[in-house]
Amino acid sequence: MTTETTPRVEATHGYISNKSRYLARLKRIEGQARGIHxxxxxxxxxxxxxxxxxALTSALENVALGLLDxxxxxxxxxxxxxxxxxxxxxxxxxxxxxxxxxxx
Amino acid sequence: MTTETTPRVEATHGYISNKSRYLARLKRIEGQARGIHxxxxxxxxxxxxxxxxxALTSALENVALGLLDxxxxxxxxxxxxxxxxxxxxxxxxxxxxxxxxxxx
Amino acid sequence: MTTETTPRVEATHGYISNKSRYLARLKRIEGQARGIHxxxxxxxxxxxxxxxxxALTSALENVALGLLDxxxxxxxxxxxxxxxxxxxxxxxxxxxxxxxxxxx
Amino acid sequence: MTTETTPRVEATHGYISNKSRYLARLKRIEGQARGIHxxxxxxxxxxxxxxxxxALTSALENVALGLLDxxxxxxxxxxxxxxxxxxxxxxxxxxxxxxxxxxx
Structure with a gap:
């Protein structure tokens, strides 16, 4: 019964291993949007x-293509x-x- | 073995079942290209x-998305x-x- | 008035000077469409x-961008x-x- | 000579009349980017x-098309x-x- 709180491996999504990189790219994207404003x-x-x-549209597309892969x-x-x-x-x-x- | 030259089923590609429909769409696309000329x-x-x-670009994209699916x-x-x-x-x-x- | 049948200069469209080049590019595009078929x-x-x-979509886009310019x-x-x-x-x-x- | 610092009318850019609307749309776009993060x-x-x-890419394209117009x-x-x-x-x-x- 001690395994009840163990995170289920199959519940994590595919991009999780690169999560910090995606977060950094999206932080930059947010900054680009602010810059355009x-x-x-x-x-x-x-x-x-x-x-x-x-440039921002291309950056977003590249994130999308990475997530899709x-x-x-x-x-x-x-x-x-x-x-x-x-x-x-x-x-x-x-x-x-x-x-x-x-x-x- | 006389079966050696039999086409291998696994060699056919995924879109084969809709082949005649793809061919008809591509015939129309060729006609659209001729029309633009x-x-x-x-x-x-x-x-x-x-x-x-x-319109032609959209038609091509739709064929590509179908083939990809x-x-x-x-x-x-x-x-x-x-x-x-x-x-x-x-x-x-x-x-x-x-x-x-x-x-x- | 003998000028009635004179072609009106302002009726010709902007891309006329490069017409033969556009026609050659569109001929190639038609061939690409036939090749995909x-x-x-x-x-x-x-x-x-x-x-x-x-490749065909890019070629079409480039023709469109040229015509638009x-x-x-x-x-x-x-x-x-x-x-x-x-x-x-x-x-x-x-x-x-x-x-x-x-x-x- | 007191007019030297007067803003030059011809220096304002074309989209100025809709500036507040563009700013509102870009604020929303920034929020969408933050939401994706x-x-x-x-x-x-x-x-x-x-x-x-x-959705964000489309919103950006629409801003770009408006600015271009x-x-x-x-x-x-x-x-x-x-x-x-x-x-x-x-x-x-x-x-x-x-x-x-x-x-x-």
Whole structure:
């Protein structure tokens, strides 16, 4: 009964091993967003603001692609091994997320 | 053994079941590309050409997303079940293809 | 009046000077679309097809960006010089075309 | 000579009239970025994080498209009216910004 409070390994999500790196990247992204707000507030030249927005969009896409790769390697592979409809459902869900990324 | 030259079932790719539908969609896409060529040749108004290019790009993205979903459901799931480094390699390959789609 | 059938200079569109280059690029794009159709027909490996679709999408985007640049330099500049609501309308139209490109 | 420090009207950028709305939208965007950081920190399910990243990317794109529209309507139109190489330079600059948005 002493194992009741042991964290369940399968409950952690795929990206957990790189969590601190993702958190650092997202901290930077938050700073970029704040910087764009300041640029507009200070009437920075429009083209320079657009350059920063493109950089921020790329940074976000790279985080998304990293999370997706981790998700495929952990959740989807685990579901595929378990077999059954779970794998197909996980892949439908991943495909919809990919479609949103491609179209956004 | 006369079966040596029999096509190996596992060599067929994931999208094979919908092959005729993909071929029909790609035929239409080829026609759209030809239409854009004709529009430029006939000096069609620029904005109208851009509209057609956006429609063609969307059609291509949808084909890509469909192929990718099929690929995940067949190749990647099969590799995950087989286990070993094959699964990871397949997912790296898929992630790179997704990155190209997101960034293109 | 013998000038009635004279082509109106202002009726030609902005990209006319590079027309043969656009036509050559679009011919290649049509060939790329045909190549993707053939790849599906011949059961080429899915990831290789996705690579070709990304290449085709990029080629289309580059044509669109070129046409748009020409359009801004000719039509939009001419409308801006003429003044009035025409300039604003042309820019609304261009902005909508840009939004479709960014979101597709 | 007391007018030396008077703000030059032509130095204000095109989006100035909607500045408070842009600032509000960017404040929200900053909050969305902070929310994604928190989701990773709290081990939220990967697909849900991807959904939020797509929403944030779309919000950024819409801000960029708005700024670009304002820029075309003010800076580019003014440069076109002034004539000379300034207009072409402004459009080259805008086209490069558009290309970065389309490709990011």
């Amino acid at each position: 300041r640029m507009v507030d200070e009437d920075t030249y429009c083209i320079d603001i657009l350059t920063q927005i493109s 981790d998700h495929l390697k952990h959740c989807v592979v685990a579901a595929a091994k378990a077999g059954g409809s779970e794998a197909e459902q996980k892949i439908n869900e991943a495909s919809q997320a990919i479609a949103r990324l491609v179209k956004s | 004709r529009m430029v040749d006939e000096d069609t108004y620029c904005i109208d050409i851009l509209t057609q290019i956006s 099929d690929h995940l459901k067949h190749c990647v799931v099969a590799a995950a079940k087989a286990g070993g480094s094959e699964a990871e390699q397949k997912i790296n390959e898929a992630s790179q293809a997704i990155a190209r789609l997101v960034k293109s | 053939r790849m599906v027909d011949e059961d080429t490996y899915c990831i290789d097809i996705l690579t070709q679709i990304s 020409d359009h801004l330099k000719h039509c939009v500049v001419a409308a801006a010089k003429a003044g009035g609501s025409e300039a604003e309308q042309k820019i609304n139209e261009a902005s909508q075309a840009i939004a479709r490109l960014v979101k597709s | 928190r989701m990773v920190d709290e081990d939220t399910y990967c697909i849900d994080i991807l959904t939020q990243i797509s 304002d820029h075309l309507k003010h800076c580019v139109v003014a440069a076109a009216k002034a004539g000379g190489s300034e207009a072409e330079q402004k459009i080259n600059e805008a086209s490069q910004a558009i290309a970065r948005l389309v490709k990011s």
